[in-house]
Amino acid sequence: MRILGIESSCDETAAAVVDELGHVYSDVVRSQVAAHAPYAGVVPEIACRDHLRAVGPVVERALADAGLGLADVDGIAVTRRPGLVGAVLVGVQFAKGLAWALDKPLVGVDHLLGHLLAVFLRYPDEGVPRAAPAFPFVGLLVSGGHTALYRCDGPAPPDVHELGGTRDDAAGEAYDKLAKLLGLGYPGGPVVDRLAHAGDAARAPVSLPAPMAHGLEFSFSGLKSAVARHVARAGKPADEAAAADLCAAVQGALVATLVKKTLAAAAREGVPRVVLAGGVAANRGLRACMREACEARGLELHVPPVRSCTDNAAMIAYAGALRLARGERDGYDIGPERRTELERLTKKGRGPRAQSPTTIIR
Numbered sequence: 001m002r003i004l005g006i007e008s009s010c011d012e013t014a015a016a017v018v019d020e021l022g023h024v025y026s027d028v029v030r031s032q033v034a035a036h037a038p039y040a041g042v043v044p045e046i047a048c049r050d051h052l053r054a055v056g057p058v059v060e061r062a063l064a065d066a067g068l069g070l071a072d073v074d075g076i077a078v079t080r081r082p083g084l085v086g087a088v089l090v091g092v093q094f095a096k097g098l099a100w101a102l103d104k105p106l107v108g109v110d111h112l113l114g115h116l117l118a119v120f121l122r123y124p125d126e127g128v129p130r131a132a133p134a135f136p137f138v139g140l141l142v143s144g145g146h147t148a149l150y151r152c153d154g155p156a157p158p159d160v161h162e163l164g165g166t167r168d169d170a171a172g173e174a175y176d177k178l179a180k181l182l183g184l185g186y187p188g189g190p191v192v193d194r195l196a197h198a199g200d201a202a203r204a205p206v207s208l209p210a211p212m213a214h215g216l217e218f219s220f221s222g223l224k225s226a227v228a229r230h231v232a233r234a235g236k237p238a239d240e241a242a243a244a245d246l247c248a249a250v251q252g253a254l255v256a257t258l259v260k261k262t263l264a265a266a267a268r269e270g271v272p273r274v275v276l277a278g279g280v281a282a283n284r285g286l287r288a289c290m291r292e293a294c295e296a297r298g299l300e301l302h303v304p305p306v307r308s309c310t311d312n313a314a315m316i317a318y319a320g321a322l323r324l325a326r327g328e329r330d331g332y333d334i335g336p337e338r339r340t341e342l343e344r345l346t347k348k349g350r351g352p353r354a355q356s357p358t359t360i361i362r
């Protein structure tokens, strides 16, 4: 079964052809980073318009790279949630049009499930084959909009149970906001990762709070606030070396909490294997520390290649292929949804809230 996958939930327009065993025949990602960089974050209106322009050519390229015509694919999978509604809408409408015109089955896919299953993708140029993880595993999903630990008992949404998520910023969001505060450009993750590698956390001029020491939930906004207060007081780092030390301290704190909570989740669930997923799983520090910690505890660690950590359509095509293989189909009435369909435990901003002094009279 060769499935065409389409992804447009944020700032990448992507298309790929993948089969139900995870073999990747083509994988095309067109990034909008340059369009959003001047704003140091994704501008939804720009994202939607750019997806509209790109989706046709990107799909054509994915088919050409796979050596297939439209008539050769066995089904169409598309990200339908979560994401920027207008951006998701472009991919969903395009997929519906194709499925209708070609009379092919259509399946909507949850983008977060796609990230969690990306570890099963097999690229022809990978060299040494990676062993696929068995179920159950503990999945740490760390991306630009989401951060949570899941117990995954299987590949369908009801098999995926959140063990704890972030109450405020996602890990990728923390990287992007840190980079914005330090004037390092967008997206922040790769540049902070590079600088952190060269820096020394012990020389950082600010002491950082441990982000939410207990439990399986996360909170990263305190780190951002500590850096913001430091920059307001002392100004931006004077040179790249000073920025590198600050990045090393922030990355150290972020990675330590992600690793510690992942190990705690595996121990609590009695699950001997861990999977990394999402854009922040591309982080060199996280990959290295998690490997060391898992080895020390005798846990299996499964890490996807960097290209399948960040947004791509191969993971969407694969998750869709599994749905089709289970005999599932969607109708032409599916539309974009802002929220994930995966079970959610942690509510953002949970805790007592101050009474609002605002009254709206209608």
Ligand SMILES: Nc1ncnc2c1ncn2[C@@H]1O[C@H](COP(=O)(O)OP(=O)(O)OP(=O)(O)O)[C@@H](O)[C@H]1O
Binding pocket: 009, 010, 011, 082, 083, 111, 115, 142, 143, 144, 145, 146, 171, 172, 173, 175, 176, 187, 188, 189, 190, 193, 278, 279, 280, 281, 282, 283, 284, 309, 310, 311
């Ligand atoms: N090497 C890296 N180190 C840390 N963060 C990184 C690295 N590379 C990318 N990122 C971060 O990953 C995020 C993008 O990941 P991804 O594409 O999975 O997120 P998204 O699709 O925007 O969000 P979501 O999947 O939650 O909807 C950005 O925040 C980016 O800064």
Ligand SMILES: [Mg+2]
Binding pocket: 111, 115, 143, 144, 278, 279, 310, 311
């Ligand atoms: Mg993503």
